[in-house]
Every structure is written in C-alpha cells, then in structure tokens.
Amino acid sequence: MKPSSRKSQKPIAISLGVSENSPWDLEMAELGFSVREYDGSIANSPYPTHPNITFHKKFIASYDSDSTITLESVLRDNRLVSTQENILQVDIENAEWDMLKNIDMKILAQYFTQVIFEFHGCNPEEEQGFHHRITQLQRLNDFFTPIHLHFNNHGKIFYSKGLFFSTTLEVSYCNHKIMRNLKTNEKREKGVLQDLDYPSWISNPEIPIRFAQKQSLKL
Template sequence: MSLFSLFARPVVLGWVLSMGVVRHYVAAVAAHCNYFASRRTSYKHIQAVIELLRSMDTGRPLIRLGGAGDGGYLIPDDLQGIRACFSPGVAAQATFEKELQHRGISSYLADYSVLGPPPDCASMSFEKKFLGAYDSDIFTTLASWVGRHPETAEGDLLLQMDVEGAEYEIIANIDPVLLRRFRILVIEFHDFECLAQPFGYRRIFEALTKLSHDFVPVHLHPNNYAGIAHIGPLRVPRMLEISYLRRDRCSTLTPRQNFPHPEDRDNVPNKPSAPLPRQWFS
C-alpha cells in the first residue's frame, strides 16, 4: 500500500487533521505562556543582555520624581542645567513632568492616542503624534520633534519614554549625535520575555548596546503590572524601567547592590510586587 493511499483513508486522514488542530492549540497555549517552537536564544546570550544592564553607582544619589505609583521614577540627582524634558506617551496624569516643572524644567509631551495633556498640565507643549521612526500625520521622529522647538537648542535634555514597545525601533533610528544631547534617559522597556526568541533577543540587544556607548544604567525597576517571566533558570522582568546617565556625567562606576532601592514603589499597588531578580545585580 502506498503512503498516499494510506493517508487518503478517511480514518487516517481524520487523525492527521485532528493532530494538526491539537498541535495548533498546544502551540497557542505555549506561546501565551512564553514558550515557543522556534529556536531558543542561548542562556549565554541572554546573560550578555543582563550584563549590559548592570546598574552603577555614578557618584550621584538617586531621587524619586513623579509620585508613589505608576509614573514615578528614580533618576540621578543631576538636573541642574537641563533645559527640557521630552516625554512621549501621555497617561491620565503627568506627575513626573509636573515635578520637573516645579524645578524649572519645561516638558514637551506627545501622544496620538489622546486628545491632549492631562488637565493640570495644559500649559505644557503637546503634539498629537506618536514618537516613531519616520515622520507622517501620525508619527514624528525625535529629531523632527526636538527641531520644532528651537528654544531647546542649547543645553542638555532629558528623555522620559513609555511607548508600549515602540522604544526599540525609536532607539535604532535616533542619530547618536542627537542622543548625546540627552543627559538622562528614563525608558520603560517592554517584552523582555521575548529575549527567549532570537529575533526578540537581537532587537533588545541592539538597542541596549547602542545606549551603552554613551550611557550608564543607574537604576532598574521591574513594573509589577506584568510580573516576572521564567526562561529556563533565568528570571526576567517582562517590563523594566531603566534610568540612564550620560557617561561624561559619571564620577565613579561602582556596581550597585541595593535592590530594591528604598525609594522604589510598586507601579500597581493591588498586584504582587516584582522585585528585581538577584541575577540582574549580584
């Protein structure tokens, strides 16, 4: 009996089709649980990403701006002389930007998904655009956005970016010369569980490598909304808030061990805490 005639039998064909459905279902469930059928990134390569994010004491203490919950960040106490903050991604409140305003630092907001800034931030500059890798009616590049504000042409800047996963494409397309105008970066990185996949790993590794040329991570804080993923023996925050300081502003580079920081707060109070796994700092 030929193989074709065997698989042409209704009973055998039904079994084959049902197995395909089963495999599809199993694959869908596995993907939901962060397991993928594609080739997995080696633990050595994931460890290389962790090494890029070893947080350093730069000789400047950390201060908390933005309140006790989501939207508050720890940054180095090095704000004097910063001209402005560019803050893509606008939430219902802008406590971080409000505290900067109290310190004499203007903020520029942008988000296509909302109609305008929060009511108590009406005096801040707002553009109804997403920050992206090209210019259009919906998107703006960082270069174009900054260029539309000549009043910020002199002095250092601060970038606070929470753009729901678009950060990798944005970082890849920022000119390094423009990037170095920013003294402090505060970026929420998403989808770190995708380090398990080669494509996700490359996207994350390339962005962090680019930042490492001119910036030093000074604080890491997992967003407890998404929790911690397990990639084999490694525990990986799915969403990670990272504060950077430009290298020329660092007087020392000593690995930090005090995690969580006394000023750290959960983003979502009614969800379990997600402290930074020890593998990321010990």
Template sequence: MKPFRPITEPLEAGVARQRGVFEALSLLTPQDLPEERKIRIGGPGDGGYVLVDRLRPGQAVMSFGVGPTVSFDLDLAARGHTVLLFDHTIDALPATHERFTWYPEGVSGESDVARRLFTLADHMAKLPPGGEAPILKMDVEGAEWDVLTETPMGLLRRFEQIVIELHELPRLEERGFRSMAWKALATLSSAFTLCHVHANNFGGIATVSGFPVPETLEVTYIRTDLVASAPSTTFYPTALDSGNCLDWPDLPLWFYPFMPGSGAAAFPR
C-alpha cells in the same frame, strides 16, 4: 500540570539561543554612582521615575507617552523645566501646566505623517534653542526599540539623562527581537551608564531560556562622561521605588543581571 512538550531544537541551537539571551541581558547590568544622589520624580504608583539629582531648570524635558497621569511632568514643571509632551493616543492631557506644551504626535523609528508618527530627530527640532542638555522620557508601549535602533548616537548624546520603560522583554527568546534589543541596548551603553532599574509590577517575571526576566522594566541612564560609576551594590527595588500598582507588592530583582555581583558572571563555554 503542564502537558509534556518534547524538545525538538538541536543542542547547538539551544545553547546559542541561551547565550544570546544572556548577552542581551548583560547590557542591563546597573551601575552605582558613588558621587551622585538619586531622587524620585512623580508620585507613587505608575508614572513616577527615578533620576539622578543633577536637574537644572534650563533643561527641557521631552516626555513621550502620557497616558492617564502626568505626575512626572508636573513635578519637573514645578521645578522650572519646560516640558514637551507627546502622545497621539489621547484627546487631551489629564492635567495642564503653564510650562507644558502638548503635541498629539507619537514617536517611531520612521516617520509616518498619516499616523502622526515622527522620528525622535524630527521631534528634537521642537526643543527650545540654546537650552542645557535635555532630559528624555519614553513610555511608548514597545516602540522604544525601533526608536533607539534608528536614532543616531550623536542625537541621543544631546540628552543628559534618559528614562525609558522597556516592554516585551520576554521576547528576547525570539532571534529577531533579541537582535533589535541587543542593538538598542548596546547603542545606549556605548555613551550612557545604566544607573537605576525597576520592574513594573503590572507585569510579572517570565522565564526566558532559563533566565528570569521582568516583562516590563523601567531604566534610567545618564551620560557616562558626566559621572563616576562603580559595580552595583544596590538591591532593587529601592526605597525610592514604588509599585506601579499600589495594590500589589513590588517585584524584587534579585537575579542576574540586577543582583549585586551577578553581572560579572560568564556564560559557560
């Protein structure tokens, strides 16, 4: 039994915090794409992601965060995509392909040459000239928030699809983190449609100001001007999804804002 902890926060402050968490989570309301098909890229387990099936070989892929597996990148390379991989925390790629180019560099909201960290804008200069709208993948252990808040929308809109692993979501309880996360998600939502969500089951589900929140969430966005969307009727995880840890059950997202119909809820006045 947990020890009793008296509440010392004023009522008004607590309600404002809850409202802030609610509004930040509302930006993670997924939409269905009735005229599109989604596919899984990469194998089961950690490292695979879901994309909209509009992939074309002329689209380069920028893949930030390699880690122990490159199944996502190998699948795309096998489809004919040029794949630029970025990770400054490894000594070598776990696998190679003739269409891979690896840069032992990381991504950040601000460049730091000594730490081999560069902005997304810096890295985008490495894209092959004249190609179609590229694909962006980021699994950078929390650095994604800084990158998204510091990258101009004009650059983000050059990507057709963006798949990101969002980390540290229970920190939405903290005002500073919540403000940064809200800005990042609002920026994405202004030009992209969130069309797939999946909770990484290496983490769990935390309670944040009374709301269930996955510790880590994989999200897929597609540029809004390219698709027709509709309110979600999809229960996550789907048949396309796979637990990141295959020895544990996947995490059902049967709650706000992922549960069909829950995204239309309003915070009580």
C-alpha cells in the same frame, strides 16, 4: 534665537508617551523644566493649565505625518541647547525599539544628560526579537550608563533559577560624560529601593532586583 537667550533657556524634559496621569511630567514642570509632551492616544495633556507643559497630539514613529513624528523631528522642533541638562523620558509601548534603531545615538548624547526608558517585550524566549532589542541596548550603552533598574510588576513575569524577571523594564541612564565627571565608585543595591522604587500596579507585589555576579561599569 540670539546666543544670550539660548543660554538662559530652561532645560527641556521631552516626554514621549503620556497618560491621563503622568506624575513625572508634572514633577519635572514643578522643578522648572520646560516639559514637551507627545502622545497621539489622548486628546490633551493631563495638566493643560501648567505654564511649563506643552502637549503635542502625535505618536512617535519612523516617519512624519499629521499624526506621527520622528524623534529626530522632535529634537529639531524643540531647538534643544546642548549645554542644558535636558532629559528624555520614553514610554511608548514597544515602539521604542524602532525609534532607537532610527536615531543616531550621538545626537541623544549631545542633547541629553539623562534618558529614561520603559522597555517593552524584553522576553529572552523570543530569539529574533531579543537580538533586535539587545542590539539597540548595546548602541545606547555606547553613550549612556544605566544607573537604575526597576521591574514593572504589571505584565508578563518569569521565574527561572530562583529569580524573578519581568518583560517590561524601567531603566534610567546617565550620559557617559556626566558619569566620568562624578568620580564616584560604583554602588550596587539589590532588592527594592525604599523611596525610589514604586509598584507599577499597586495590587501586585514588587519584583526585587537580584544580581548573579558583580560586573564593572565600562565608560
């Protein structure tokens, strides 16, 4: 690919984990992103005729095969341009932890300005699993700053010391390089954010965010 054509390339939104209704993918495509969907559990994209959406029937795994692909291969195959504002969305039902374990975080930071995860199995009672997960979160925090947290209200819910907690967390991150350039003060909101937070399961009440104490962001 010639340098001039790479410079004019659309930003890419990688969507790992697709369902029969994936509004995030559609919204990103409508915004002009080139959306690349990956999921082995469905036959086709929920938006098969959209010109900005390409679907791949493959699961994300730690090896490449006819039905699986690694995140590293996804990045290589899609020829991302590091100067574009690419975004990664991950909702792969607990497979995200091994995916993170097997990827160099510097590569994610090189190609993505934002990464969005639905983290599964975040149960602090499971000591062995907890340490595995917290290790990957710490590695991710070395290059990205969490900018938004939402509790998924469809699944296992905890109540402890007056606070509710979900084992499934929806977290949006921004690249440290972007955060440094913003030059804005930390703004911490609690509860349910209007026009930003929406229930994962419409018939269940939202779980409000509460912070025990204020902590400074370290970039």
